[in-house]
Amino acid sequence: MLADPTLEMHDPPIVFNKLRFGHWENWPAEEQDAIRRYFLAAWKEFLQTNPEDCGLTDADAWLCGIAQAEEDVQPYLAIWEDNKSVEAARQLSILVVEHSFIQDDARPENFWAKRKNQWAQVRAWLQGGAVRQILKSVAAINRDDRLKLAMQVLRVN
Numbered sequence: 569m570l571a572d573p574t575l576e577m578h579d580p581p582i583v584f585n586k587l588r589f590g591h592w593e594n595w596p597a598e599e600q601d602a603i604r605r606y607f608l609a610a611w612k613e614f615l616q617t618n619p620e621d622c623g624l625t626d627a628d629a630w631l632c633g634i635a636q637a638e639e640d641v642q643p644y645l646a647i648w649e650d651n652k653s654v655e656a657a658r659q660l661s662i663l664v665v666e667h668s669f670i671q672d673d674a675r676p677e678n679f680w681a682k683r684k685n686q687w688a689q690v691r692a693w694l695q696g697g698a699v700r701q702i703l704k705s706v707a708a709i710n711r712d713d714r715l716k717l718a719m720q721v722l723r724v725n
Contacts, residue, residue, distance in 0.1 A: 578624050580633025581679035587637040607634050611644050615656040624689045628667045632679050635686035645693045649702065657706035660699065661718035669694050670721065694722075 578715050592603060604666050609721040614622070639724055648656060669691045676687035693699065704713075 572650075580629050581636050582633075584633040584680075585679065586653075587638040589615055592637065604636065607638070607644070608647070610662065612647060612651075615648060615651050615659055616653060618655050619658050626666070627663045631663075631686075631690055632683070635683045635690075636679060640684070641686045641689050642693075646688065649693075649698050652702075652705070654706055654710050657702055657715060658712060660702060661712070661714040664694060664699070664718040664721050665714060682708075714717075 587603065592600060611630060613624075613633065614627070619626065631641060631644065634644055648660065656664075665672065668677075669687075674691065675681075676684050680687040700719075701721055703715055703722065706715060
């Protein structure tokens with residue numbers, strides 16, 4: 569397990585963007601697999617971490633970083649969807665409340681602007697029923713103001 573979900577990394581998009589410059593999609597399969605195993609392990613550990621222990625790195629930074637290298641972020645969203653922990657729901661609530669994915673006029677900015685398809689995947693996922701169900705089920709057993717606010721933002725009954 570990773571001891572520090574930030575891995576002393578304060579800006580995953582900058583770090584992981586270098587993989588595209590290195591044309592990692594042309595690397596040997598075992599090297600690509602090693603990168604993906606790292607992404608998956610770090611992502612799973614991150615989702616299990618209390619947001620208050622993550623420093624300046626949040627789910628948006630991790631997803632955006634991974635999206636710099638990966639063409640498809642759906643596997644990472646599926647892992648999040650399957651994670652029923654309070655910490656993962658808190659991470660989700662931060663993404664909903666503090667980032668612009670679900671605003672009517674939302675547009676990808678910064679590093680996301682270079683990865684519009686991946687940004688659109690996250691946006692569509694956040695607007696779907698699975699996210700609402702996650703927040704609803706965790707909020708039913710855990711009183712957390714940020715969860716409640718995320719539910720209000722998504723108009724969850």
